[in-house]
Amino acid sequence: MLGLYVHIPFCQALCSYCNFNRGLFDADLKARYVPALVRELREAGDGRPADTIFFGGGTPSLLEPAEVAQIIDACAGAFALSPDAEITLETNPETVTVDRLAAFRDAGITRVSFGAQSFDDAQLARLGRIHDARRIETAVEAARMAGIGNLSLDLMFWLPGQTHASWLASVDRAIALAPDHLSLYLLELYPNAPLKEAMARAVPSTTAGTASDDWIQASDDEAADMYLDALDRLDAAGYGQYEISNVARPGFESRHNLKYWTAGAWRGVGCGAHSTVDSRRWHNVAATADYVARITRGASVEVQPHLIEPRARIEEALFTGLRLSAGIDERAFARDYGLDPWAEYGGKLERAVDAGLVWRRADRFGLTRRGMLLANEILSVFV
Numbered sequence: 546m547l548g549l550y551v552h553i554p555f556c557q558a559l560c561s562y563c564n565f566n567r568g569l570f571d572a573d574l575k576a577r578y579v580p581a582l583v584r585e586l587r588e589a590g591d592g593r594p595a596d597t598i599f600f601g602g603g604t605p606s607l608l609e610p611a612e613v614a615q616i617i618d619a620c621a622g623a624f625a626l627s628p629d630a631e632i633t634l635e636t637n638p639e640t641v642t643v644d645r646l647a648a649f650r651d652a653g654i655t656r657v658s659f660g661a662q663s664f665d666d667a668q669l670a671r672l673g674r675i676h677d678a679r680r681i682e683t684a685v686e687a688a689r690m691a692g693i694g695n696l697s698l699d700l701m702f703w704l705p706g707q708t709h710a711s712w713l714a715s716v717d718r719a720i721a722l723a724p725d726h727l728s729l730y731l732l733e734l735y736p737n738a739p740l741k742e743a744m745a746r747a748v749p750s751t752t753a754g755t756a757s758d759d760w761i762q763a764s765d766d767e768a769a770d771m772y773l774d775a776l777d778r779l780d781a782a783g784y785g786q787y788e789i790s791n792v793a794r795p796g797f798e799s800r801h802n803l804k805y806w807t808a809g810a811w812r813g814v815g816c817g818a819h820s821t822v823d824s825r826r827w828h829n830v831a832a833t834a835d836y837v838a839r840i841t842r843g844a845s846v847e848v849q850p851h852l853i854e855p856r857a858r859i860e861e862a863l864f865t866g867l868r869l870s871a872g873i874d875e876r877a878f879a880r881d882y883g884l885d886p887w888a889e890y891g892g893k894l895e896r897a898v899d900a901g902l903v904w905r906r907a908d909r910f911g912l913t914r915r916g917m918l919l920a921n922e923i924l925s926v927f928v
């Protein structure tokens with residue numbers, strides 16, 4: 546089953562840490578972008594079965610519900626969309642009301658993923674977010690009133706100035722809202738991120754002892770404790786961890802995102818969207834105006850199409866499969882890829898097993914939670 550990804554590159558404000566493919570909202574560009582998406586979908590359609598659609602961005606909830614309906618209709622026209630498809634809208638809390646969310650639900654949205662990030666207003670302001678903690682709560686209430694039955698919240702940790710206690714307070718406030726799914730992301734700072742520059746300006750004066758220390762990031766050890774303690778609280782609240790950064794109530798794991806971690810197939814439409822179908826991989830041109838211009842004149846938007854080599858597929862399946870709490874089923878892997886992963890790599894993983902970072906039982910192996918913290922180092926044995 547194919548997963549469909551629809552990229553919406555518009556935001557109301559640009560966050561200080563973000564390097565996604567997005568730009569400021571432009572009503573004229575959006576008015577040309579939506580028909581371009583519909584046209585790309587029509588031309589991509591081969592009637593293949595699909596069971597998820599994920600509107601990601603950017604801020605997809607800046608679209609009008611009628612535009613979302615039009616895109617979902619185009620997906621259903623181009624592919625054999627399951628009647629029970631999971632259709633997710635990434636949503637910024639400040640963009641929605643009960644009426645808008647009800648209209649998104651009527652358009653076909655079955656799952657809303659809120660970019661909450663933090664319940665600390667000072668941290669949200671520093672991240673450049675334009676909502677506050679109360680707005681997250683209002684948005685979640687609105688989604689419930691609108692009849693959205695599957696809600697997810699994103700939270701971020703290792704923020705500058707974020708203490709262990711303030712992080713857990715955000716986790717507790719998220720749990721109190723009883724979402725069905727939560728994603729916990731570690732802040733990653735790209736080289737020229739405004740937030741990184743602000744931290745660099747603040748920290749030297751901190752070391753000179755003159756500035757507040759609230760721009761400092763927790764140490765690696767503290768960040769590890771933040772992660773592990775948050776997961777303990779989520780365990781106690783009935784959420785099961787199923788991936789390094791994701792927990793869910795039973796049955797609410799993200800069907801779309803699981804395709805990325807289980808070597809599934811996905812077709813992305815829109816500027817910069819990535820696709821992997823039948824060992825073929827490509828991405829679309831990144832610039833929104835260029836994407837619209839090419840689609841309008843009937844030119845290709847594909848960049849770097851290539852076949853994934855068998856060896857690369859194996860490595861990727863190991864990397865992504867070990868992100869999952871369920872780990873890798875050795876027999877299924879051998880059947881799908883013609884390689885017994887434990888026979889091939891088990892020797893190199895023994896030390897990690899002894900150190901409690903990798904588990905192995907009943908022909909499966911995976912990363913323990915402490916192992917997940919060191920995933921990059923452990924997974925380097927596969928390359």
Ligand code: SF4
Binds near residue numbers: 558
């Ligand atoms: S709303 Fe999301 S996509 Fe837009 S700038 Fe902020 S983090 Fe980036």
